Amino acid sequence: MRSRTIVHIDIDAFFAAVEELLHPELKGKPIVVGGLPHERGVASTCNYEARRYGVRSGMPLRQAYQLCPQAIFLRGNYQLYQAFSEKFFRILHEYTPDIEEASLDEAYLELTRCRPLYADFSATAREIKARVEKELGLKVSVGVGPNKILAKLATKKAKPGGFFEIKAGEEEAFLRDLGIEEIPGLGPKAQVVLRLLGIHKIGHLWGLPRSALRQLFGLNGEEIYLQARGIDARPVASFSPPKSISRETTFLEDIWDKKLLLAHLAYLSDRLSLALRQENLYAHIIEVKIRLADFRHEVKRRLLVNPIQDMMSLYRVATELFLQLFSSSRLALRLVGVKASDLVRSRSLALFEPVSERLEKLGHALDKVREKYGFGAILTAREKMLETLYPLEKARGFVLKTASLTR
Ligand SMILES: [Mg+2]
CATH class of the missing domain: 3.30.1490.100 (DNA polymerase, Y-family, little finger domain)
Known part of the structure; x- marks a missing residue:
């Protein structure tokens, strides 16, 4: 099979970063975007300063407040974030038509079809990163890999603000020591089961035969088997949702x-x-x-x-x-x-x-x-x-x- 190159790009702490950019006085302070501390609802984004206190995206606001009462809580301005997002995707679309918009601030770009245009995919991926950062004024993390799952894991490794590439042939070395929680298809319950079996790292999982995983997790076991080996044939799907x-x-x-x-x-x-x-x-x-x-x-x-x-x-x-x-x-x-x-x-x-x-x-x-x-x-x-x-x-x-x- 022809080798592919996928670039995964993700703006760091997107909503909070936009707020910091527009309100420089907030820089260096913990920020939680999503609502005020007493409101129902969850933290939509928090910056790295807030994460240091254990605050996480998706956490109820009340809990975020308990962990970090000195954080600046903001309701957020969706229209503003959307304008940044549009600019982000306009830049990405200059590089390839094969883009999957995973969310407002996250995308997969497949460069494979553009091979004649770019001599060096890593250099192109770095260029995209630099351009987005310069034109948006926001830090982004970029991962490059031979498929979507590896590109995304590379981005995770690159965070915050970095660049990481997994070249063909390096998959095993990269995956071996990652915790099993990094496998996207592995839910919390499945993790508990595997940990009981003494399996904590992805490398440990390789010892389990396919049939054992299927017995443990049914059809999902099949997916876990492939993901643990960094196998992912999913195409980058240029999806545009209905308006x-x-x-x-x-x-x-x-x-x-x-x-x-x-x-x-x-x-x-x-x-x-x-x-x-x-x-x-x-x-x-x-x-x-x-x-x-x-x-x-x-x-x-x-x-x-x-x-x-x-x-x-x-x-x-x-x-x-x-x-x-x-x-x-x-x-x-x-x-x-x-x-x-x-x-x-x-x-x-x-x-x-x-x-x-x-x-x-x-x-x-x-x-x-x-x-x-x-x-x-x-x-x-x-x-x-x-x-x-x-x-x-x-x-x-x-x-x-x-x-x-x-x-
Ligand atoms: Mg992000």
Whole structure:
């Protein structure tokens, strides 16, 4: 097989670094971006000063505060980070069309097809690093390897701010002494099992035959077997997520009843959450639209530093926006809609507190039941109100539902 060259590039402590760049007085102080200490939610990014106190991305804000009360807590400005992200990707796209946007601040670039353009891939990777750092004013870490998993592990080794390359033939030496926790497909439970067997390093894992791993971990064992050997045939997939996904309802009769409107909003949030799950996407922007009896329409949106997908989070944000719109309107409504945009597939940015991880699992469980028995098989209490408030036959003809996905 032809050898490949993949460059993985990742901005260090992205949100916090942008804040430091724009507010030099913050430099050298621990910074946590994601919310204020008393707020629910998680630390989206923390800088290296905060990490020294044990603060980590994805940690509940309250816990971050306990570990490092002197940290500067910032809610963050998603629009700003997005502008930096766009600039970041504009630079990357000058080097190769084969780019996978892993998150706002992280990408894989495959240089293999560009061989005629670049004499020396390592030099090109260093050049990309230097350009991004110069033009953005932010530190980045770069890893180069013969596939995605090795390129990403190389970046991890290079952090913060460094450059590391794994050349073909060096894979074994690189992997041997890494801890098993570096294997992406290995969950915490699997780690415990392996540690009980005395396996702590990737090198130790090589002694286990494929069949043993399959017995221990099922199908996942196969993946662990390959990852432990640095084998990864995944292509760099230039993925561009849809621009937005929305769900809206036009009523045949204008509605004034707030309870009923909120029930619709719950239903729409539920449908939207399902669509996001199906596309494996998280939304940074939530927008609520209403159309009034006189056909005017109004929109409110919120930018979220931590992207969301689950129904409860969507509904919470949508309700706040809706109530702002509704409390100032003097008319009944003809339409209500919820739209999710600025969609990302990243799990590295979409870090969840345990609660929403549970909600996410719940979402997937719901999907399974609904796949079998239809969407109406399970509804929240709020959605159920729709059925009790309208007789069912009437409800069927009562609304016009619109679903759209814009690419
Ligand atoms: Mg990063």
